[in-house]
Amino acid sequence: MNSIAKSLRTPRKSQIAHLRHGFGFSLIELLVVVALASAVITAGVLMFQTLVSSDSLRFSSGNVNVGAALTNFYGGSLTTTNALYAPSYGQAAQAEIVRDKFIGDLQQASAVFCLGRNGLNTIRPITIPVDSTLQGRNLDTPEAFRLLLASSLPESAGIFSAYRGASTATNASIFILTPSSYATEFSVLAVYDIDLTPTTSPAGTYASVKRYEGGVYTDSYDVFYPSSSGTLPFNPLVVAFERSVRSVTVESATIDSLKKAAERPFYFIWWPDPAAHTLEALSAPSFSTTDPRYAYSSMGGRTSFFFVVPMFPPL
Helix, strand or coil, X not given: CHHHHHHHHCCCHHHHHHHHHHCCCCHHHHHHHHHHHHHHHHHHHHHHHHHHHHCHHXXXXXXXXXXXXXXXXXXXXXXXXXXXXXXXXXXXXXXXHHHHHXXXXXXXXXXXXXXXXXXXXXCCXXXXXXXXXXXXXXXXXXXXXXXXXXXXXXXXXXXXXXXXXXXXXXXXXEEEEECCCCCCEEEEEEEEEEEEEEEECCXXXXXXXXXXXXXXXXXXXXXEEECCCCCECCCCCEEEECCHHHHHCCCCHHHHCCCCCCCCCEEEEECCXXXXXXXXXXXXXXXXXXXXXXXXXXXXXXXXXXXXXXXXCCC
């Protein structure tokens, strides 16, 4: 019995050798590990050097002369701003903040109207006077809202352009309305202005999206795109899909093809993407004029800031 117990307490030499071999590394194993670690470190250093050398533009900035438009955008008297050059991931993060704010505003909206314009916007009201007999749902196109705005605020008539389907204007404004306590006015929660401003010093495009509440600037993002070899402008910014019931009236192929909104009109909206290398595009797919995509074929894959927005969110 004692010999059995002693054998259990005292490991044999073969057992000790086995334990040592199980918890150690051979010279060959150590050499392999060191070689792998060296390869990983070398690859990391080379990758970092590549990023530093090729991505310097992502962190570059410079003074951009935007002109009087800068005062219209943000107030003050400056005409030059220090803008980040595209691609800018920092401004892309800021754009995400503005996007979240936009989605939050849409969740409170009773109606959304997107208007096109080629100049600057000075119409950012708190309320819009209307006739007490007006049925808001009859404003089922951007053009109907533009005409109402022109009658209520005559100064807007020279700012916003008429359009059906795809807006060909270079800039856009989005009016977000909320329920009003009064029958004689619309309440405006916020106005978003999308502006693509050409510049000559330096040459390029200063792109910006701004939010105004009560006529006061609250949020924005911007980025500067130096001139590139692209040929297609960043357009359309907005496409309005009208009620399909209107398709009984034959107008034109490009308008009739966008009457797809089964009693619920909506928009496609594109914002410039600060993470994109260029604002322009070289080519676009070809579609028939009877295909809805014909109106916005050039916008595919150009920005991650794309929205599908109902004209009347509560419906």
